[in-house]
Amino acid sequence: MKSRSELCRVVLVDDHKLVREGLRQLLSADQSIEITGEANDGNELLALLQKTPCDICILDLSMPNLSGIEALQALEREFPDIKILVLTMHKDARYFRQVSSNGNVWGYIIKDDAYEQLKDAIRKILAGTKAYSPQIQQAIVEDYKNIQGSVALLEWLTRREREVLRLAARGLMNKEIANDLFISVRTVETHRANIMEKLHLKNLAELVRFAVDHGLE
Numbered sequence: 001m002k003s004r005s006e007l008c009r010v011v012l013v014d015d016h017k018l019v020r021e022g023l024r025q026l027l028s029a030d031q032s033i034e035i036t037g038e039a040n041d042g043n044e045l046l047a048l049l050q051k052t053p054c055d056i057c058i059l060d061l062s063m064p065n066l067s068g069i070e071a072l073q074a075l076e077r078e079f080p081d082i083k084i085l086v087l088t089m090h091k092d093a094r095y096f097r098q099v100s101s102n103g104n105v106w107g108y109i110i111k112d113d114a115y116e117q118l119k120d121a122i123r124k125i126l127a128g129t130k131a132y133s134p135q136i137q138q139a140i141v142e143d144y145k146n147i148q149g150s151v152a153l154l155e156w157l158t159r160r161e162r163e164v165l166r167l168a169a170r171g172l173m174n175k176e177i178a179n180d181l182f183i184s185v186r187t188v189e190t191h192r193a194n195i196m197e198k199l200h201l202k203n204l205a206e207l208v209r210f211a212v213d214h215g216l217e
Contacts, residue, residue, distance in 0.1 A: 007034040008126055009053050013045045013068070014060040014087070019111075023058065023087075023118070030119060042066030046074055054082050056106075056125060058118075061088045061095065072102045080104065083125050087114060093139040107131035154214065156198045164191040168204070169211030 010033055012020045020038050027033045037052040039045035041063040049057075057075070061068035068086070075082060085107040086099060099105050106125045109117055110133040121131035132140075157165065160181070167177045174188045181188070192207075201207050 009036045011054045013039045015063040042071030
């Protein structure tokens with residue numbers, strides 16, 4: 001039997017008690033893992049860590065009060081040595097991008113994959129390796145391809161079209177854009193139509209989102 005110093009001390013954070021109980025049952029079967037605490041949300045977690053030892057925190061993102069995403073900011077500041085394994089239902093690469101820059105985050109596992117991959121993820125993290133679900137890895141690849149494709153599409157825009165796109169993303173109307181660029185309203189309308197066609201956008205909302213995603217706002 002491993003000594004207490006050799007055990008991986010894990011804290012579980014999820015607002016669903018049944019999820020925590022399932023994780024506890026799964027992980028407690030491994031004699032190298034010790035569950036040292038549980039929390040219902042980010043606030044409970046931060047209070048718990050003041051008095052509870054933890055090597056790896058298994059953290060949900062969607063919780064009441066202080067969410068997992070908000071808790072990550074505090075964890076990076078107050079508990080930089082604790083490694084975070086995100087366990088979430090969110091398969092969209094946007095969520096991964098939002099949390100992956102946090103220095104504490106060492107893993108991102110989709111809940112669908114939890115029982116098959118959680119123990120392996122913990123072992124990888126303890127060995128100093130990042131651990132991601134295949135589902136999120138695929139989403140990251142597709143996201144990268146889309147971003148690369150979007151960047152390539154930007155190269156089709158003229159300098160003036162980029163200026164119109166940037167101002168439109170700021171919420172300016174055609175007349176305001178025309179005044180700002182010293183061109184006619186009809187010219188602005190033509191540029192916007194060209195932009196929509198070149199970038200394969202359907203409406204103003206998509207145009208604004210594209211501009212924001214590419215730092216043109």
